[in-house]
Amino acid sequence: MKQLFTDFSGGINVNSTKLNLGFETKKVYAQTATNVEIMSNYGICRMKGNTLLFSLNTTNDDSSNYSINSLFSIDNYVLISTDDGKLYSYNFVNSSLNLLKDSLKTNNKCNFVKYLNGVFITNGHDNPMYYKTSDNSVEVLELKGADNQTIIGGAVASFRSRLFVAQGSKLYFSALGNYNDFATANDAGYIADFHIDTAQIVALKPYQEYLAIYKEEQTYLLSGSSPSDFSIMPFSNKGACSSNATSTVNNKQYFFSNGLFALSQTGELNQIVMSSEITLNIKPLLNDINFNKKDSIILLPYEQKNQLWCFVPMQNNNYINTVFVYDYTNNAWVKREIPQNITSACLYNNSILTGDSLGNVYLEDNSNTFDGEPINFLYQTSFFALGTNSERKTIEEFYLIMDEDVDNKFIFSCNKDYDDLFESDMEEVSVLSLFSLVWDDDNSHFAIEENPPSYDYHDCWSKMFDPKYKLEISESVYSVQICIRGNDLSHDFALVGLDFKEILVD
Structure with a gap:
């Protein structure tokens, strides 16, 4: 035989x-x-492993806190926020690092969204900011909503040429094509406690002709193109863990709650349906995730390999060393263990960048080592x-x-x-x-x-x-x-x- x-x-x-x-x-x-x-x-x-691209700690100063809590890329720049309240931009063309802001509240992750010719930024504590690629500068915004309340903001998204900003259970939307007007009547506005749900909005993500609104235990879909026809309907009793725990790839929108699920559009009527749990084959491994740090969970699509990378914090670990990698072509899971103490990640030119607790930024899936260390497989x-x-x-x-x-x-x-x-x-x-x-x-x-x-x-x-x-x-x-x-x-x-x-x- x-x-x-x-x-x-x-x-x-x-x-x-x-x-x-x-x-x-x-x-x-x-x-x-x-x-x-x-x-x-x-x-x-x-x-493959990873390669060091650059470091915020250019003077080997061990007395400062360079730990990176957020990364986001636009054009040839990557925006970096750190636990000590600084916001930087790094230019890949000339390898220059620029300090944009140095007085933000400490230990707060930033939310980013591309809008018009720049990036709208919130962190839940400071005034929102708008990064302008034209002159590599940041504008601090003082925003009032149509309810005359100050907007600080959490999760953000761009949908139907408007900015949508979550604050608690309230959803603000800007005037058409404007990043600093949330108050003009019949153009800007807000929707509060929709469907009598006062839970906090965790994430916002456009999908097809909808804006998906994620809470921790509920998902809603917003449809319409203007304030006169905006409508929100309940969709699922599953929600997302964090503002970065959603990702759209391969015509599906994935989100992580107590496992991985996906929205997809199907049928002649283009209905939105939700998948069964995608993480069933690795379900026992999810028991080791530290859901007390669920705001650290990040989903990133890696399309050149038909993969979705799920960065997750594990028990008894202050950092992210584990990435569950979903091969959506084969509906299969593997695991990546990164030796560096990863704290954030983002996409840049369809590649994955990670930032660590020492202020280093790495290019992932590159090199035959983890920045000189063996790849233990x-x-x-x-x-x-x-x-x-x-x-x-x-x-x-x-x-x-x-x-x-x-x-x-x-x-x-x-x-x-x-x-x-x-x-x-x-x-x-x-x-x-x-x-x-x-x-x-x-x-x-x-x-x-x-x-x-x-x-x-x-x-x-x-x-x-x-x-x-x-x-x-x-x-x-x-x-x-x-x-x-x-x-x-x-x-x-x-x-x-x-x-x-x-x-x-x-």
């Missing part, structure tokens, strides 16, 4: 029993998939029953099939009989890429010259690459779990197949 597995697109599945997953023969699921990702919809490979398949789980079998021949474009070097091991606490058959694997330039002595089988030079070492292209690597799985087993890990700067892998070439039933 033999079995070949070539589809690793299942991602993490810890919401089913090891026994049930062991009988899956078409798609391989993972018990653990840390710092790995689905490759070309079928394979599995190590993720671990991929553990589910337990393969390889037939029936009631019979012992001996695996006479087993091969890993590796992608030939990668220098595969990692540590192999396996667990047996549904026991994932005792690893065996550990071996370091090293498989050179077909395109690797190697150095070896004159007697090496890599040599390509008939009369090699007299000096001891020379370089040549490897022509001995075999994508299959034979490994031993000892003893007879009821089931086996394959484990691939790395913890060194030289470790990497790209797996495209598991070939159990000869299985003998005892």
Whole structure:
């Protein structure tokens, strides 16, 4: 008997029993998939790390608090707010850092939205601001609503050419095409305590012809194009965790509450419907999220890889080191563990930037290290029953099939009989890429010259690459779990197949 597995697109599945997953023969699921990702919809490979782009702490001053709490990009700039009440802009064209404001209330995250030729900014405590890209400056606004109340604002959005600003359970909207007029009659206005719901508005996000209004335990949809026909209807008893816990990608709007859900438009009538919970396969892992810090949860679309990154704070951690990555093409989850103490993230030119507690800004999914540190990865398949789980079998021949474009070097091991606490058959694997330039002595089988030079070492292209690597799985087993890990700067892998070439039933 033999079995070949070539589809690793299942991602993490810890919401089913090891026994049930062991009988899956078409798609391989993972018990653990840390710092790995689905490759070309079928394979599995190590993720890339990150690279330091710039730091706010340009003088190595350890006495100041440079911890970044908010990031937002527009054109060639990224806006940065810090826990010590400063607002900066960084210009990627000339690598210049500019202090825009230095007297904001401390430890307050900012909300940003692009509007007209700039960015409207609130933080829930200071007066709103408007950042102008034309001269790289910020204007402090003193706003009154149509109710003659001062507007400070929380969640913000741009919809139907107006600004919408949440304040408590009240929703203000600006005059058409104006960022500093929220009071003009019959143009600007507000809607308070709609549907007798006095809970705070957490997030605002346009979706199709609606503005989604998220509270913690309720979602509403606003329709219409002017104050005369604005209408708000209840949509769902699920809400969002934070102002950054929503994201629109792939024609769906995702939001994070006690799990990930999505709005989508469907049918001939273009009705808005809500999905079932998308995080079911990783549901047990969500128990480790620190929901006391739910305002730190961030969703970012990473469209070049068809992924949605969910930055979440975990228990007993003051920072964000864990990112649950949703591959929406394959409906699969993997996990990213970032060693830096991440505090914020944003998109810039379709790439993901992160900021940390030391004032550093990184480019994610870049480089073969985490800014010089090894990428610690671990991929553990589910337990393969390889037939029936009631019979012992001996695996006479087993091969890993590796992608030939990668220098595969990692540590192999396996667990047996549904026991994932005792690893065996550990071996370091090293498989050179077909395109690797190697150095070896004159007697090496890599040599390509008939009369090699007299000096001891020379370089040549490897022509001995075999994508299959034979490994031993000892003893007879009821089931086996394959484990691939790395913890060194030289470790990497790209797996495209598991070939159990000869299985003998005892």
